[in-house]
Every structure is written in C-alpha cells, then in structure tokens.
Amino acid sequence: MxxxxxxxxxxxxxxxxxxxxxxxRVLVRQPQxxxxxxxxxxxxxxxxxxxxxxxxxxxxxLEFGKGTVLLHLGMxxxxxxxxxxxxxxxxxHLDLLFDNDLTLRLTDPRRFGAVLWLGASPREHPxxxxxxxEPFSDEFTGxxxxxxxxxxxxxxxxxxxxxxxVTGAGNIYASEALxxxxxxxxxxxxxxxxxRYQRLADAIKETLSQAITQGGTTLRDFVGGDGKxxxxxxxxxxxxxxxxxxxxxxxxxxxxxxxxxSSVYCSHCQR
DNA sequence: ATAATCACCTGCTCGC
DNA sequence: TGCGAGCAGGTGATTA
Numbered sequence: 276m277x278x279x280x281x282x283x284x285x286x287x288x289x290x291x292x293x294x295x296x297x298x299x300r301v302l303v304r305q306p307q308x309x310x311x312x313x314x315x316x317x318x319x320x321x322x323x324x325x326x327x328x329x330x331x332x333x334x335x336x337l338e339f340g341k342g343t344v345l346l347h348l349g350m351x352x353x354x355x356x357x358x359x360x361x362x363x364x365x366x367x368h369l370d371l372l373f374d375n376d377l378t379l380r381l382t383d384p385r386r387f388g389a390v391l392w393l394g395a396s397p398r399e400h401p402x403x404x405x406x407x408x409e410p411f412s413d414e415f416t417g418x419x420x421x422x423x424x425x426x427x428x429x430x431x432x433x434x435x436x437x438x439x440x441v442t443g444a445g446n447i448y449a450s451e452a453l454x455x456x457x458x459x460x461x462x463x464x465x466x467x468x469x470x471r472y473q474r475l476a477d478a479i480k481e482t483l484s485q486a487i488t489q490g491g492t493t494l495r496d497f498v499g500g501d502g503k504x505x506x507x508x509x510x511x512x513x514x515x516x517x518x519x520x521x522x523x524x525x526x527x528x529x530x531x532x533x534x535x536x537s538s539v540y541c542s543h544c545q546r
Numbered sequence: 547a548t549a550a551t552c553a554c555c556t557g558c559t560c561g562c
Numbered sequence: 563t564g565c566g567a568g569c570a571g572g573t574g575a576t577t578a
Contacts, residue, residue, distance in 0.1 A: 277571060277572085278571060278572090281571075307555095309554070309572095309573085309574085333572080333573095347572080347573090348571085348572090349554095349555095349571085349572060349573085350555090350570070350571055350572055350573095351555085351556075351557090351570080351571075351572095352571095366556085383555095383556095384555080384556050384557065385554085385555045385556050385557085385570090385572095386554080386555055386556080387554065387555070387572060387573080388572090402574090426547095426548090427548080427549095428548080428549080429548080429549060429550090433549090436572090438572090438573080445571055445572070446570090446571065446572085447571065448571095492571080514571095534549095534550080534551090535550095535551080535552095536570095536572095537569085537570090
C-alpha cells in the first residue's frame with residue numbers, strides 16, 4: 276500500500292490524536308513481522324510521553340523521550356487510531372494504548388512491515404543511515420540525479436525507486452513521474468541528459484506532493500490514519516492502465532517488467 | 547560497486 | 563464451485 280504519500284497521509288492522520296499523550300500500554304499480538312518485534316524493549320517504554328511522530332522516507336518514527344520506535348508499513352500495512360472497544364481483526368499485530376483512551380493500531384496482512392526499537396541517536400540506525408535525500412529537500416535536484424546516475428546502466432525506473440538515490444517513490448509514483456517527464460522507464464539511468472533529469476526531479480516532487488494533497492492513492496483497502504480513503508487514484512495516468520489509451524496521445528499503454536515490478540508507459544510519449 | 551534474483555506472507559482475481 | 567497460477571503499494575539478503 277504505502278509509498279511516501281500514503282505514509283505522510285498516515286502520519287498526518289494519527290499525529291494529532293497521540294502527540295503529547297502518554298503511552299500507557301503496549302500489546303503485541305503477532306511478533307513475527309519482517310523482523311521479530313522487540314517486545315521486551317517496547318514493554319519497558321510505558322509510561323512515556325510521545326514527543327512527536329516524524330517521517331523519514333517511508334518510515335514513521337515515534338519519538339519518545341526514552342528513545343524512538345520505528346514503523347514501516349511494507350506492502351500491505353496500515354495504521355489507524357481506534358477506540359478501546361474496537362474489535363480486533365486477524366491482522367491487527369500491534370496496539371499502542373495512550374492515556375486519552377485512544378489506541379494506535381498496526382494492521383498488516385502480509386507482514387512485510389516492521390516495528391523496531393531505536394535507542395538513542397536513531398538516525399544512525401543502519402536502516403536510516405544510508406537513505407538518499409527527501410524528495411522535497413533542496414538537495415534533491417535534476418543535477419543531483421544526473422551526477423548520481425553517471426555510469427549507471429540499470430533502468431531509470433529502478434534507479435529512482437532506489438531509496439538510497441531518493442526516498443519516497445515506489446512503483447506507482449515512479450511510473451507516474453516518468454510519464455509526466457516523458458522518459459521511458461526502461462532507459463538506462465546513465466543515458467539521460469541533465470535537462471531531462473531536471474524535468475524528472477520536478478515531476479517526482481510534483482507527483483508526490485499532489486498525492487499527499489489528495490490523501491494518497493487508495494488501492495484495495497488503504498485508508499489514512501483518520502480513516503478516509505485517498506483520492507489520487509483518479510489522477511493516475513499509467514499505473515494500472517495497461518492497454519488503455521494514453522491520456523495524452525490516445526495510443527494504448529504498454530507494460531513491461533523491471534526488477535519484477537510491472538511498469539506501464541506510453542511508447543509514443545515516453546522515450 | 548553494480549545488477550539481478552530471491553525471499554518474506556496473505557489475499558485476491560483469473561482461467562480452466 | 564473448486565483449484566492452481568500469478569499478481570499486489572517494499573526492500574534486505576544473497577549471488578554473480
């Protein structure tokens with residue numbers, strides 16, 4: 276489910292309900308996620324005040340005075356604020372109960388998500404240390420992409436989905452940004468001009484920020500932390516539209532596979 | 547260092 | 563209606 280816009284939508288949905296509140300209880304129902312949930316560390320946390328809910332790349336960071344809890348939603352994860360009496364579902368793996376009688380609940384059918392305990396200096400954790408720049412930072416520009424891509428031969432779509440190059444784009448938004456910048460996803464990253472990388476960087480920023488504004492893309496059952504669906508799916512030009520007419524030229528959209536991910540594009544508009 | 551492949555897990559859709 | 567195949571928003575680990 277979640278690329279950067281969905282994670283950011285989730286952050287904005289849950290933060291107002293729990294920031295500044297005190298964590299009173301931790302309930303781990305399923306410790307087998309991507310890595311074992313560090314239950315002992317989590318149980319030592321209460322009572323602890325949640326200082327803030329931050330996002331870095333597709334990770335959410337719950338910053339308590341004593342340390343930081345890292346959450347990742349994997350492919351199918353979601354976080355919601357629920358009332359105490361809310362019925363528990365089959366894939367509700369973690370509850371964090373706060374002193375205002377609200378619970379932050381992690382649901383993740385495929386269990387590719389993660390819950391980790393980061394002690395002090397969380398940003399030095401291996402999962403965070405090597406991440407590339409945030410797409411909305413000043414550091415992320417066309418010339419940055421151009422410089423990092425010299426001598427790289429892999430397809431540009433895989434290049435921009437690499438979180439060490441730039442964080443936040445996944446299969447949906449990488450596909451959309453490449454459409455908007457007129458670049459074919461299969462093109463080797465090192466064989467794209469500076470001008471076209473400037474267009475691509477702009478398209479990545481624009482696509483992600485538009486999606487955040489719309490509350491993310493709802494496929495299947497994604498809802499943000501406030502329970503509302505995302506509306507960005509109405510703006511998708513290529514993702515999930517194989518064989519349908521290109522919104523720009525009307526020719527049928529093509530599909531190929533890159534890194535075992537479906538990649539949809541217009542062979543006329545994207546070169 | 548780079549690129550390609552595998553692995554993790556459940557649920558849903560499709561074709562037969 | 564049942565059943566296996568294939569696919570799904572991610573990414574670390576392993577292999578050349």
